[in-house]
Amino acid sequence: MDDGTPDEAFAEFKTRQIGAWGVAQIAASTGLAVYAMWVGILQPGFRKVPLRLQVPYIPASKAQVQNVMTLLRGRKGGLVDLGSGDGRIVLEAHQQGFTPAVGYELNPWLVRLARFHAWRAGHTATVLYRREDLWKVDLSECKNITVFLAPSVLSLLQKKLQTELPDDALVVAGRFPLPDWTPCRIEGHGVDRAWAYSMQAQRQHIQEK
Numbered sequence: 001m002d003d004g005t006p007d008e009a010f011a012e013f014k015t016r017q018i019g020a021w022g023v024a025q026i027a028a029s030t031g032l033a034v035y036a037m038w039v040g041i042l043q044p045g046f047r048k049v050p051l052r053l054q055v056p057y058i059p060a061s062k063a064q065v066q067n068v069m070t071l072l073r074g075r076k077g078g079l080v081d082l083g084s085g086d087g088r089i090v091l092e093a094h095q096q097g098f099t100p101a102v103g104y105e106l107n108p109w110l111v112r113l114a115r116f117h118a119w120r121a122g123h124t125a126t127v128l129y130r131r132e133d134l135w136k137v138d139l140s141e142c143k144n145i146t147v148f149l150a151p152s153v154l155s156l157l158q159k160k161l162q163t164e165l166p167d168d169a170l171v172v173a174g175r176f177p178l179p180d181w182t183p184c185r186i187e188g189h190g191v192d193r194a195w196a197y198s199m200q201a202q203r204q205h206i207q208e209k
């Protein structure tokens with residue numbers, strides 16, 4: 001048994017040099033842990049999605065959700081969140097009266113988590129989370145669409161929205177604006193900001209150009 005006092009052990013620990021081998025071990029195990037988290041928790045469901053279209057999960061902040069909801073005020077009917085993560089926007093939209101409120105999400109863990117949140121809030125039967133690739137969802141009947149995706153995919157998303165959405169649709173983008181569209185309203189500041197786009201106004205802008 002080591003008979004040193006805790007103070008002595010701590011002093012020895014403080015003075016011990018980690019060395020290059022120790023640094024390499026720490027770096028390797030950190031890298032492995034990050035990779036395991038990516039493959040096991042964040043990436044499942046994305047194997048068939050091209051790398052350039054893969055968007056990581058980052059939840060919207062509370063202020064961002066509120067800004068999105070402010071921009072949707074006065075709107076009615078159904079709502080679709082493309083890449084719904086843990087379902088926070090869909091659940092909030094449902095609580096604000098949007099029916100049906102549907103989230104499309106590829107990551108099965110996030111779909112389960114979103115359903116758990118809906119169950120805990122007592123909305124299991126009325127809020128829908130579908131494990132589907134957002135690029136394959138037909139949006140032709142959608143009137144209210146929310147998105148919080150990476151800037152790298154927003155040009156492509158614009159094309160999909162432009163082709164499929166009806167004229168009376170409203171698109172609300174959180175954190176990153178759609179690169180070529182002109183917003184009809186903006187709410188919030190910094191990373192919490194959200195932009196609203198009227199599909200009809202957008203089509204008029206494109207025709208005028």
Ligand SMILES: C[S@@+](CC[C@H](N)C(=O)[O-])C[C@H]1O[C@@H](n2cnc3c(N)ncnc32)[C@H](O)[C@@H]1O
Pocket residue numbers: 049053054055056057058059060081082083084085086087088089104105106107110132133134135147148149150174
């Ligand atoms: C930045 S997070 C936003 C999550 C949520 N909408 C929010 O505001 O908290 C983007 C989400 O889109 C999902 N996603 C990315 N590509 C997708 C795809 N092709 N189909 C469905 N979901 C996708 C990711 O798994 C991630 O959960």
